[in-house]
Structures are given as C-alpha cells and as structure tokens.
Amino acid sequence: MTDGKRSVGKVSSYRFEAEPFHCDFTHRLSMAQLCNHLLNAADFHAMERGFGMASLNGEKETWVLSRLAVEMDEQPRQYEEFFVETWLEGVKRSFIDRNFRIADPAGRAYGYGRSTWALIETDTRTPIDTSSMSCGSLSEWIEAGKECPVERCSRVVVSKEATLLDTVRASYGDVDVNGHVNSIKYMERALDLFPMEWHATHRLKRVEMAYIAESHGGDELAFFCEAPEESERRVRIMRNPQGAGGGVEVCRCGFNFVNI
Amino acid sequence: MTDGKRSVGKVSSYRFEAEPFHCDFTHRLSMAQLCNHLLNAADFHAMERGFGMASLNGEKETWVLSRLAVEMDEQPRQYEEFFVETWLEGVKRSFIDRNFRIADPAGRAYGYGRSTWALIETDTRTPIDTSSMSCGSLSEWIEAGKECPVERCSRVVVSKEATLLDTVRASYGDVDVNGHVNSIKYMERALDLFPMEWHATHRLKRVEMAYIAESHGGDELAFFCEAPEESERRVRIMRNPQGAGGGVEVCRCGFNFVNI
Numbered sequence: 142m143t144d145g146k147r148s149v150g151k152v153s154s155y156r157f158e159a160e161p162f163h164c165d166f167t168h169r170l171s172m173a174q175l176c177n178h179l180l181n182a183a184d185f186h187a188m189e190r191g192f193g194m195a196s197l198n199g200e201k202e203t204w205v206l207s208r209l210a211v212e213m214d215e216q217p218r219q220y221e222e223f224f225v226e227t228w229l230e231g232v233k234r235s236f237i238d239r240n241f242r243i244a245d246p247a248g249r250a251y252g253y254g255r256s257t258w259a260l261i262e263t264d265t266r267t268p269i270d271t272s273s274m275s276c277g278s279l280s281e282w283i284e285a286g287k288e289c290p291v292e293r294c295s296r297v298v299v300s301k302e303a304t305l306l307d308t309v310r311a312s313y314g315d316v317d318v319n320g321h322v323n324s325i326k327y328m329e330r331a332l333d334l335f336p337m338e339w340h341a342t343h344r345l346k347r348v349e350m351a352y353i354a355e356s357h358g359g360d361e362l363a364f365f366c367e368a369p370e371e372s373e374r375r376v377r378i379m380r381n382p383q384g385a386g387g388g389v390e391v392c393r394c395g396f397n398f399v400n401i
Numbered sequence: 402m403t404d405g406k407r408s409v410g411k412v413s414s415y416r417f418e419a420e421p422f423h424c425d426f427t428h429r430l431s432m433a434q435l436c437n438h439l440l441n442a443a444d445f446h447a448m449e450r451g452f453g454m455a456s457l458n459g460e461k462e463t464w465v466l467s468r469l470a471v472e473m474d475e476q477p478r479q480y481e482e483f484f485v486e487t488w489l490e491g492v493k494r495s496f497i498d499r500n501f502r503i504a505d506p507a508g509r510a511y512g513y514g515r516s517t518w519a520l521i522e523t524d525t526r527t528p529i530d531t532s533s534m535s536c537g538s539l540s541e542w543i544e545a546g547k548e549c550p551v552e553r554c555s556r557v558v559v560s561k562e563a564t565l566l567d568t569v570r571a572s573y574g575d576v577d578v579n580g581h582v583n584s585i586k587y588m589e590r591a592l593d594l595f596p597m598e599w600h601a602t603h604r605l606k607r608v609e610m611a612y613i614a615e616s617h618g619g620d621e622l623a624f625f626c627e628a629p630e631e632s633e634r635r636v637r638i639m640r641n642p643q644g645a646g647g648g649v650e651v652c653r654c655g656f657n658f659v660n661i
Contacts, residue, residue: 160437161440161441161444161454161577161578162437162440162441162577162578162583164578165573165574165577166576166577166578166580166618168578171574177420177422181420181421181422194421195479195480219455219578220455312592312593312597313592313593313595313597313600314425314431314433314589314592314593315593316426316597317421317422317424317425317426318422318425318426318479320426323422325422329574332572332573332574333572333573333574333575335573336619337572337576340573340618357597358426358596358597358600359597
C-alpha cells in the first residue's frame, strides 16, 4: 500500500490502487473510498514522523478528524494506481491543518483536499495541546508554501428547515478502531440518501464534512437534508433525535455535484 | 497492493495490509474487509491468466460469486501485512471452484476459504459454459492437490420460522462495478443485525454465503434471522418482501461465532 516509507521530508506520497470493489457503478473510485485512503495517507505520514495513531494510542491520545474538504476534477478509474501526497500546512494548539493532493502516475492532479484534525485525550475526549506531545513539536513538519488550490471546509450551514430523510441505527460495521462511528461512514450513509437516478446523472465534485460530536454503535442517527442549489445537498446528522432538544448534532455534510 | 504479478504458475500470492479503517473495534481486520480482499485476489489471479473481470467485460461476460466459505483462526491485526494465496481447485461447465489461504508474513495460516463462481452473460444474466471462453480452457490452471482444510459452503438452510430483524433499501454505496449489490455488502448488512454487545463478546470464526439472485440499488431487502445454536446465526435476505410469495430470495448467510 505504501511508498516512500523512508521519506522523511515534510511531504510524503503514498501509492494506492482503485480496487474494483472500491469503485461505484461508473467504474470510478467512490468519493468515500478515496477519503478513506486520504485518512490512511494521513496516518502513514504521521506514523513515519512519530505522531501516528499507533504511537499515540499508547499515550492515551488520538487524532480525530474535525473538518474535511475534498474536491475532485475526476476520480481514478477501476484498477488505476494513484498517489496521495500529504503534508501539514499549519499547527495551532490542539489542531493541525493537513492537505492532500491526489494525482495520477504521470503526476497530473485529480484533485485536492484540506483537513483539520484535533488531538484528544482518549478517556476524557477533550483536546490536548500539540506542543505537549512527547514526539516533540510538530512545527518542524510544516510545509506552508505548497499549493492546495481548493477552499477549506466551510461551516456547512444546514438550516432548521432541512427535511428528515432517514433514520438508521449505527452498527458494528460503522464503528472503527477508535471505538466510535468512523468519519467516512457518515459520508457513505449521507450519500445513500440520494436515489440511484441522482447518482447516475450527477458526479460528486466536492465534499465538505464538519464533525461536531462522536456517536457510537447502537446510537440512532437521523439524517436531515436540504438543497440550497439544484446540484448542492447539505445533510445534518443528529444522534438520538428523540432526546432533549432533538438530540445531539454529530456531523454536517456538504455535497456539490455536477451533471454528467 | 499486489505481489507476484509476474507469477504465471497455478497459485499466486498477493500482499495486503490490514489498514486501520478496515479493522473493527478489536483492532483486527473485519471479516467483510478480508473477504473483499479475497475477491480482489481472485480478480488479480484471473486477470493475470486472461480471464479476469476486466478482459471479460469486453466480451459481455462476467464472474458472479455463487458460494463463499471462509474460516479464520484469527484475523490480521491493524497495520499487519498478510498474504492471500489463491488457486482454482476445479472447473465444471459454468462454474469454477477457487480456494484461498490467508497467511502472515512468516507463512503461518490465519485461515482458509473456498468459493464457487459462475460465468454469466452480462445482458441476459444467464450462465455460460467456461469451455467457450476466448482465453482458452481454464483446466490448465487447476491445482487440485493443494491443501484447503475447511469445509465447502453448505446450502445454508434457513427455516421458514426465521424472524424478520430489519428491512433496508439497497443504495448507491451498496452497488458495485457490476451494477448490482456487492456480494460482501450482504455480509456487512447481515453482521450489522447483531448488537455491539454480541460483537464485543464473540469473534466470527466461519462465514458461509450462498448467493441465489441479484438485487439492485433501490430494492428493499428484508433480513430474516435464526439461531440454530447458541453461537450460530443464519440470515435469509429477501428482495422486495412485499411482492408475490414474500419476494425473491437473494442470499443466505451462515455465521459461526466463538466466545472471546
């Protein structure tokens, strides 16, 4: 899965393949599977520099994804190899900004991504200042000058008038190694709200994910959707919506499609 | 993802890695993600010998999975590399029997699998005799003597008394490059029927999948479950269960768990 494990610069590149069963019916890699690979690349990059999940878990610390924006001109085709470059753009208290560039083997960009991650204490789930990390300051890894020509994730505003489209129970397959519902599963579940006919006529160009709170296996998740523009969808995911105040806001998603 | 692309013997071995987000909350590769890798290995093996999905699709033929049985003593841990060996055990009219051996880097077996695939015509979805394949007879690839010490998939009998546990609509993310609901998605959806407490106290040792008919995006899928033994679950998945005769049987799953 990985290339460049011996690279210790600020930027690393990892090789992936658009596996057939990670592609959708258009024979292109799905956005959700691409984003899973971005998370893998982030973890590999951090691990090689001493601040990956595996080294942090021993210290009862972990990274949680706070914001993610990915914009793709096209997705890799079934069986094609592609490369994910990743680097830190900035570090501020508990947060790091990490960027991505997704390219074909010739180096041509398919698209770019921007993400923000928070360092938290695994027991209390509260943020920790990254300057206290035992691996030393992260600022030595910052590569601020590298181009990343996509906008950062917005606040992904979803109005109170959004319509309840579905309610699902978070289950075994939604939960990841961190013991909570996996960040990308929210995206998958939200994209499943739209009918096949929509996906057959629209390509997902840009996705924004704003993560607010965690949810766990067994939680009920309610999906509220609105369409600010013809080709745009926003989704608010509420945990245990029968609870006080309509439950807890877990995540907001923004999807910009283009006609195909 | 792949090793041994230049191997043209009867058996090939492919390297994979237990990616963190393919592991469950026990930090081991999930059975569904393992089975997805078995399907990848099957496709790579077939592709290297001229009868993979990519070459067949040009001829309006494809492979569909008919039976799958996988039995694991343990699953690879998060970040571990593992190897999937695969080979054909037999060929009979439209069907091939393909076996798997899953091993750690030292060659020690984690477990084994057995599968049966049907060659079908993509437009009519009817079986085609493999002897008519333009790549030539598949029998030259048969490796009948290699050990595969797990039982083949049973008929996975599910009685009429099985209980309806859930009904879901097959959606965008369930559909794969073949345009139908992906074989492994049925397994994921069925494993999601069992509460987190069950998965926290039971490890899935053996899975059997019997695929009967196809389903597509938008189809309603009903999951009927029974427990022939304390640690065994069987699930029947029916398509459009409001239809005549209670709908169409799509798939039957058998799960054998062990206490942990």
